Amino acid sequence: MNGPHSGLRKTVSSSRPGDAILRLEDIALHFDEGRTKAVNGIDVEVREGEFVALVGPSGCGKSSLLNIIGTLDSATGGRIYFRGQPYSTISDASLFRRQHFGFIFQSFHLIPTLSALENVIVPTIGCAGSAKALKERAQGLLSALGLQDRMGHEPGKLSGGERQRVAIARSLINDPDIILADEPTGSLDSINAAEVLDLLDGIRKENGLTVVMVTHAPEVSARADRVVHMRDGKLDTNPAEHT
Amino acid sequence: MRLIDFALGNLARRPARTALTVAAIALGIAAVVALTSIAWGFEASWQKANDARGTDLIVTRMASENSLPSAFAALEPGKTLLGYPHVHQVVGLLSEMLSVNSKAPPMFVFGWEYNSYLWDHLKLLEGHWPASDTEPVVLVGSVAAALLHKRTGDTLELEGHTLRVAGVFESAALVENGALLLTLTQAQLITDKPGKVNVLNIKLDGKASDSEIEELRTRVATSMPGFVAITSGELVSSNAIVRVSKAMSDATILIASLVGALVVFNTMLMSISERTREIGVLLALGWQRRTIMQLVCGESTILALAGGMIGILLGIAMTVGLEHLDLMRGKIEAVFSVQFLLAVLGLSLFLGIAGGLYPAIKAAALLPSRALRHE
Structure with a gap:
């Protein structure tokens, strides 16, 4: 599915499968002068091609950690490395995000007035590259996700599962290294949820992508290579005690 | 899909607001076109009369x-x-x-x-x-x-x-x-x-x-x-009616510019406030802050240019209508020049950029994670 994509040249080159793609050291996100600790001293390593599930109760800091990994938020403490490069040396977070990450959200966040195809193309607006090639790539992604007959439909005319598949295609358009998914099945029924997970897992394996997924659904985390438990902003080393 | 297509789509999503904003700008620009062309026409007509008489x-x-x-x-x-x-x-x-x-x-x-x-x-x-x-x-x-x-x-x-x-x-x-x-x-x-x-x-x-x-x-x-x-030119330019009509046209340009910029400003501020989460999504998807600014300024410029073009046509129509009113017939003769109409379009462009700049900066400065949580 990684077709030619001339618009983006990666600033950090890929490494071998099994190497660390992400390394988080003592990551903290504190508010109110340290009184609120959304994330507090997280140390995690994610390897190339790995599927990691971040699980924990609501408010434990999973999404905040995901946002920090995806450069949507800045940690107030600690260090993160992407293939060995410290985040602190990234000069253009937007460009870095575009080159290396694909985002999938629980509530899809598709633009209601755009067709499925246009929604997939949206992340490429402002990029260099052939419009025709980008369109063909978006069409290829939607077809691969079984939406070849729904490309011209606006999100309002698609089912929840179809919308999330459009969002998956959108997350892949810039040929990312890591998919960051925040409760991607949270708004879907069990059948659609299973379908979306199958698709996501298939794409991951086929393309050697790394997936970091926030979820609190056991059936979702069960599909992950590794589950990272969180509680009160910290890693939960004994999750069994809290179940 | 180009950025301009996306901007046009955003404006089309809120047709009533877009139409009202364009109408407000168009009215201001029409007033500028009408009053300025009449003021110039008035001066030109007196000048023509004095020149025709052959007075040195x-x-x-x-x-x-x-x-x-x-x-x-x-x-x-x-x-x-x-x-x-x-x-x-x-x-x-x-x-x-x-x-x-x-x-x-x-x-x-x-x-x-x-x-x-x-x-x-x-x-x-x-x-x-x-x-x-x-x-x-x-x-x-x-x-x-x-x-x-x-x-x-x-x-x-x-x-x-x-x-x-x-x-x-x-x-x-x-x-x-x-x-x-x-x-x-x-x-x-x-x-x-x-x-x-x-x-x-x-x-x-x-x-x-x-x-x-x-x-x-x-x-x-x-x-x-x-x-x-x-000289006859000096007499015309010192004529109180000419001076008053020019002053009125200058005042109209100033007021129309202020009102136009404020209308665009208000519209774009409302628009980005409503679309905060969407802007957060775009930032999350890797849009650069300058692309967000270009989008917002592009939308405000499209609004202002559309208002400007409609305003020019409306202003010409209003002036022609005024020329045929009994009260005005024989007293006003509007003068439209290509340079003037281009300057009015330039004014519209300025209104679009000026009115959209602060909302654009505000939108581009949004923190993606916070924008995504916006209700």
């Missing part, structure tokens, strides 16, 4: 801020001027704004010295010229004739005097076509200003050099206290 210099009292120069006794200054080198003719002219009857709007009434060169540029459409200085007749400009429904042989009342229409004339200048023309003696009689004129028109002998003309002007200023010798 005009002597008048310039202390007055009235719409027309104040009247003065013509005899002594006229004699003095005739004694200056290169002065070939000195011709008195009296102008007034008078109502023909209670229903008709006031119109210009000119009194020109009988048999002077001032009459030479007029074309008689029907009737005859005054047979003498004292004949109680009036000539009617072609536009005034249509407005007053007067033809040769009819009579009209001016300041309690009944005058017979001797003929209908046409001039190159609208201001004269919309006017009534009398001999100077008749004009002085009906306005109760015997021996007085507003201006003395000087025709030179054609041999005067520029420096000699300048010397003549200096001589008038020094030897005729209270008088100035000016």
